[in-house]
Amino acid sequence: xxxxxxxxxxxxxxxxxxxxxxxxxxxxxxxxxxxxxxxxxxxxxxxxxxxxxxxxxxxxxxxxxxxxxxxxxxxxxxxxxxxxxxxxxxxxxxxxxxxxxxxxxxxxxxxxxxxxxxxxxxxxxxxxxxxxxxxxxxxxxxxxxxxxxxxxxxxxxxxxxxxxxxxxxxxxxxxxxxxxxxxxxxxxxxxxxxxxxxxxxxxxxxxxxxxxxxxxxxxxxxxxxxxxxxxxxxxxxxxxxxxxxxxxxxxxxxxxxxxxxxxxxxxxxxxxxxxxxxxxxxxxxxxxxxxxxxxxxxxxxxxxxxxxxxxxxxxxxxxxxxxxxxxxxxxxxxxxxxxxxxxxxxxxxxxxxxxxxxxxxxxxxxxxxxxxxxxxxxxxxxxxxxxxxxxxxxxxxxxxxxxxxxxxxxxxxxxxxxxxxxxxxxxxxxxxxxxxxxxxxxxxxxxxxxxxxxxxxxxxxxxxxxxxxxxxxxxxxxxxxxxx
Numbered sequence: 001x002x003x004x005x006x007x008x009x010x011x012x013x014x015x016x017x018x019x020x021x022x023x024x025x026x027x028x029x030x031x032x033x034x035x036x037x038x039x040x041x042x043x044x045x046x047x048x049x050x051x052x053x054x055x056x057x058x059x060x061x062x063x064x065x066x067x068x069x070x071x072x073x074x075x076x077x078x079x080x081x082x083x084x085x086x087x088x089x090x091x092x093x094x095x096x097x098x099x100x101x102x103x104x105x106x107x108x109x110x111x112x113x114x115x116x117x118x119x120x121x122x123x124x125x126x127x128x129x130x131x132x133x134x135x136x137x138x139x140x141x142x143x144x145x146x147x148x149x150x151x152x153x154x155x156x157x158x159x160x161x162x163x164x165x166x167x168x169x170x171x172x173x174x175x176x177x178x179x180x181x182x183x184x185x186x187x188x189x190x191x192x193x194x195x196x197x198x199x200x201x202x203x204x205x206x207x208x209x210x211x212x213x214x215x216x217x218x219x220x221x222x223x224x225x226x227x228x229x230x231x232x233x234x235x236x237x238x239x240x241x242x243x244x245x246x247x248x249x250x251x252x253x254x255x256x257x258x259x260x261x262x263x264x265x266x267x268x269x270x271x272x273x274x275x276x277x278x279x280x281x282x283x284x285x286x287x288x289x290x291x292x293x294x295x296x297x298x299x300x301x302x303x304x305x306x307x308x309x310x311x312x313x314x315x316x317x318x319x320x321x322x323x324x325x326x327x328x329x330x331x332x333x334x335x336x337x338x339x340x341x342x343x344x345x346x347x348x349x350x351x352x353x354x355x356x357x358x359x360x361x362x363x364x365x366x367x368x369x370x371x372x373x374x375x376x377x378x379x380x381x382x383x384x385x386x387x388x389x390x391x392x393x394x395x396x397x398x399x400x401x402x403x404x405x406x407x408x409x410x411x412x413x414x415x416x417x418x419x420x421x422x423x424x425x426x427x428x429x430x431x432x433x434x435x436x437x438x439x440x441x442x443x444x445x446x447x448x449x450x451x452x453x454x455x456x457x458x459x460x461x462x463x464x465x466x467x468x469x470x471x472x473x474x475x476x477x478x479x480x481x482x483x484x
Contacts, residue, residue, distance in 0.1 A: 098200040099129040100215070102193035105185050106143070121145050122185055124192060128215045134207055140216050146171070148221045149192060152214050155230060156199075159210060161263070161402040162464030164472055166198035167391040203471075232262065247271045254416075254446040257453030260409055263402065276408050289411060298465055302400040309393040316390050319383045323376060330372030337365030382483055389476070399468065403461040410458050413451040420444045 104125040112119035123143040130138060153168035169191035172184070196215075200206050210230055217224040247253045247270070255272055264273040283289060291299060340362030347353045424440045427433045 097131050098206060100193065100196045100200055101127045102189050102196065103127065105189055107180075108145075120180070121147070122180070122188075124189055126196070126215060132207065135212055136216055142215065142218060144214075144221065146188065146192075148214075149195070151221065152210070155210055156205065157398075158232060158263070159230070160205065160208075162399050162461035162468070163202075163204060164392070164399055164468040165205070165395050166195060166202070167395055169195055244270045254443055255413075255450050256446075257450050260413065260450045260454040261457040263405060264409070272409075272412075276405070276412055279412055280408055283408075294462060295407065298400070298403065298462060301465075301469055302397070302404075305393065305396055305400065309390070309397065312386055312390045312393060316383075316386045319386055323380055323383065326372065326379075327376050330369045330376065333365045333372065334369035337362045337367075337369060340365065385479065385483065396468075396472065399465060403458065403465050406454065406458040406461050410451065410454040413447055413454055417444065417447045417451060420447060 102124045105122045106125075107120060108123050109118040109120045111117075123145045126142050126144050128135075128140045149168060150171065153165075156165050169188060199211060205211055213224065213226050213230060214221070217227055221227055253271060255269065259269060259272075264276055340358045344359035344362060347358065420440055420443055424437065424444065427437045427440060
């Protein structure tokens with residue numbers, strides 16, 4: 001052994017046993033310098049956030065939806081590839097006719113709720129290019145802050161009851177008001193752009209006055225006259241308190257036709273909101289209402305959508321869990337590869353090699369970690385669409401609840417009309433009740449007018465639910481098929 005030379009070769013370098021001279025460095029080529037096994041960085045680029053913030057690629061379709069043993073629709077989904085083109089093509093056509101981009105975040109400051117103190121905020125440049133004749137100009141650019149997007153979403157919720165409105169990006173007080181990190185501002189910009197593009201693809205909202213005013217109104221949105229006129233008139237708390245006193249004394253208790261077409265609230269219709277809430281609770285405990293076939297079908301669809309929401313929540317939970325485990329394996333491989341490369345460099349520097357394959361194993365682990373990272377990012381791009389449907393289902397169920405609330409208003413008015421008719425019959429056979437008869441007849445006519453308005457509002461909401469349900473079903477089937 002001592003009289004012969006031995007060598008170990010790793011890549012383009014080799015360890016040479018010179019016999020009596022011991023182990024030394026050697027190369028397969030001349031002029032080689034530097035360490036034999038270069039160090040490997042331990043840090044792995046972080047993957048996309050699994051939950052709740054996901055920024056999927058716009059070109060990637062939605063993820064597959066497990067059914068959880070129960071069909072998410074009353075009669076099952078249509079097969080992929082059949083009847084999917086109409087709604088999707090119309091949405092794509094609307095998107096091509098309205099092009100929206102959100103760019104150039106700019107820091108600004110303005111008055112806050114504390115007098116004399118200015119609060120910082122960011123404004124975003126909203127660029128619009130359209131060929132729709134409903135817009136005043138083919139190209140516009142306006143600046144909007146996040147508060148304007150919140151007001152816009154609230155206005156759509158009021159004026160487009162019964163529609164499946166896209167979900168507005170969530171508000172983060174800590175990140176948006178305190179930290180304002182560049183990564184958060186960029187993420188919010190991308191989410192706001194995605195939100196406006198989804199609205200532009202909606203067949204009804206894309207042609208609405210609300211969207212046109214939001215995209216074209218110059219200056220501060222809250223000071224725009226056209227924007228203010230789009231909001232329904234809402235009484236103040238003082239007016240609501242005065243009316244509550246009159247209603248408690250038996251006066252001004254009949255809702256007007258305009259009021260029954262709106263969602264009852266504690267601020268505007270205290271007595272009506274309480275009555276309908278108690279009636280709804282009683283109906284859930286002891287059902288007495290007989291639904292027409294149209295309403296019964298929509299109720300079944302509501303139950304199916306509620307089951308679908310639970311299925312999507314469960315699917316996203318497990319998708320996040322398994323992708324987290326997969327990323328943990330990738331980080332472990334990267335750390336192990338870095339340690340093996342460090343060991344190889346140490347043995348090379350010390351001149352004593354015990355594990356000849358340490359460098360090769362280290363490089364292999366680092367390469368495998370990079371593949372894990374790439375696979376995780378691509379997979380989450382597709383699976384993130386499950387999260388999109390998870391957020392969307394809240395507005396879907398809210399649209400169904402708006403119709404159910406309108407039906408409850410209609411049923412309450414019908415009950416009041418029957419009570420008034422019975423009271424009128426009793427008063428007509430009673431002597432000395434002429435004034436009471438006139439007052440009851442006046443209330444009865446007002447109730448019948450309000451019932452007609454409530455019936456019209458319910459029919460409109462039911463039609464909106466049916467139209468949006470068909471659109472949602474086709475788009476979802478198309479997304480599932482494309483993802484698979």
